[in-house]
Amino acid sequence: MDTNSASRSDGWVNERLATLDPGTEWEPDVTAGLLRLRELRIRGRWTSGRWLLAATSALCVCFCLIALPSPKVLAHRCLECSVAVWRSLLPSAPAQAGLKPPSGRTLAPDFSLRDASGKDVKLPDLKGKVVLVNFWATWCEGCQVEIPWFVEFQKEYASRGFVVVGISMDDDGWKSVKPWIKEKKVNYPIVIGNEGLGKQYGLEGMPLTALLDREGRLADVHHGIVEKTATQQKIRDLLQESFNSTN
Amino acid sequence: MYTVSTSSEAVADTSASERHLDIETLFRAHYGRVARIIARVVGDRARSEDLAVEVFLKLWRNHKAQSQNVEGWLYRVAVRAGLDELRRQTRRGHYERMLAWVQPRIPAATPEDIHSISQKQTKVRSVLSVLEPRQAQFLLLRSHDFTYHEVASILSMNPASIGTLVSRAEESFRKEYIKRYGHE
Numbered sequence: 001m002d003t004n005s006a007s008r009s010d011g012w013v014n015e016r017l018a019t020l021d022p023g024t025e026w027e028p029d030v031t032a033g034l035l036r037l038r039e040l041r042i043r044g045r046w047t048s049g050r051w052l053l054a055a056t057s058a059l060c061v062c063f064c065l066i067a068l069p070s071p072k073v074l075a076h077r078c079l080e081c082s083v084a085v086w087r088s089l090l091p092s093a094p095a096q097a098g099l100k101p102p103s104g105r106t107l108a109p110d111f112s113l114r115d116a117s118g119k120d121v122k123l124p125d126l127k128g129k130v131v132l133v134n135f136w137a138t139w140c141e142g143c144q145v146e147i148p149w150f151v152e153f154q155k156e157y158a159s160r161g162f163v164v165v166g167i168s169m170d171d172d173g174w175k176s177v178k179p180w181i182k183e184k185k186v187n188y189p190i191v192i193g194n195e196g197l198g199k200q201y202g203l204e205g206m207p208l209t210a211l212l213d214r215e216g217r218l219a220d221v222h223h224g225i226v227e228k229t230a231t232q233q234k235i236r237d238l239l240q241e242s243f244n245s246t247n
Numbered sequence: 248m249y250t251v252s253t254s255s256e257a258v259a260d261t262s263a264s265e266r267h268l269d270i271e272t273l274f275r276a277h278y279g280r281v282a283r284i285i286a287r288v289v290g291d292r293a294r295s296e297d298l299a300v301e302v303f304l305k306l307w308r309n310h311k312a313q314s315q316n317v318e319g320w321l322y323r324v325a326v327r328a329g330l331d332e333l334r335r336q337t338r339r340g341h342y343e344r345m346l347a348w349v350q351p352r353i354p355a356a357t358p359e360d361i362h363s364i365s366q367k368q369t370k371v372r373s374v375l376s377v378l379e380p381r382q383a384q385f386l387l388l389r390s391h392d393f394t395y396h397e398v399a400s401i402l403s404m405n406p407a408s409i410g411t412l413v414s415r416a417e418e419s420f421r422k423e424y425i426k427r428y429g430h431e
Binding site for chain 2: 010012013014016017018019020021022026027028029030032033034036037040041044
């Protein structure tokens with residue numbers, strides 16, 4: 001003990017702290033301790049190796065899911081399933097409403113916009129067809145889920161008088177949209193929308209999907225990701241409905 | 248008496264190029280003292296030995312700690328490990344007392360046990376467990392005969408201010424002890 005400490009130490013406190021002395025007769029067992037340390041070091045090495053292996057495996061799986069096409073499709077299907085299950089589990093999630101009755105439908109806001117090839121896409125020109133108008137953006141994750149469904153619908157029902165029109169709301173327009181539609185092999189016309197048109201359709205958040213009957217009237221407007229089977233049924237109903245009315 | 252940084256040359260191969268630390272040599276040199284410091288706080292010798300081994304394991308894992316003042320790091324971590332264990336014990340004791348209402352009574356301690364449990368030690372430990380960790384560290388290191396200079400080195404503090412800080416810690420200890428147990 002140095003002189004400085006001796007002069008300042010508090011005898012009363014030291015007396016009490018001294019009672020904690022474990023006793024001079026006790027000598028910690030160095031050999032046993034060293035054996036235990038060696039054992040823990042070996043176990044620690046193994047544990048850290050196991051973590052490294054787990055991390056590497058996770059990275060490989062992520063890489064495969066992102067880079068390779070077939071796992072990517074699998075991941076996409078998993079995402080679709082998850083969305084469907086999540087929706088079915090939510091008690092508050094309302095079931096997608098049915099179509100408006102023909103008498104309650106109003107004319108859809110008109111538009112005339114150019115597609116990627118410079119060709120005009122005018123809504124009045126599509127009269128006589130059932131039209132699915134989809135407001136979307138390349139950055140919108142929900143849109144990425146439903147666009148492949150619209151590609152399927154276009155393929156399946158185009159021959160029966162159905163068409164999808166995608167209206168992109170990307171700020172930088174064709175710069176990001178063109179490469180995207182090329183990569184995703186979108187088989188229906190895509191145009192670049194504007195805020196005014198979005199407002200007319202009641203766009204508050206992406207995505208928004210409107211279904212128009214053959215008369216160009218709004219039969220359904222859905223905010224958020226659509227339900228694939230319900231939307232497919234609505235398209236069928238609209239195609240059938242128009243078929244009935246024309247016969 | 249322990250020297251904070253000079254003995255590191257004897258126990259660790261700190262060649263500038265490799266900075267390789269011989270953990271087993273260090274263990275043989277300091278294990279006893281580290282375990283005894285922890286035993287002061289914890290009171291249970293077997294548990295103290297376990298905790299002391301864990302301190303060395305931490306050192307082995309912590310490459311940053313191996314680069315400078317290894318002994319200082321060891322004693323600092325040892326005191327902290329002891330205090331953490333003491334707080335755990337205090338909490339456990341609290342819950343056990345609460346559960347005593349619903350659980351069957353634990354058989355009474357044997358006369359031998361009763362003899363081994365020092366009332367004074369229990370009181371001192373309970374006061375240490377509620378002090379600020381820094382103050383408890385000062386008191387424990389001082390009670391283990393570390394000089395002010397060594398305490399300063401272990402806690403990486405200015406040696407000039409240690410005297411004042413230790414006095415404050417002693418004062419806090421005294422107040423808390425008297426508040427709980429009176430002038431015994």
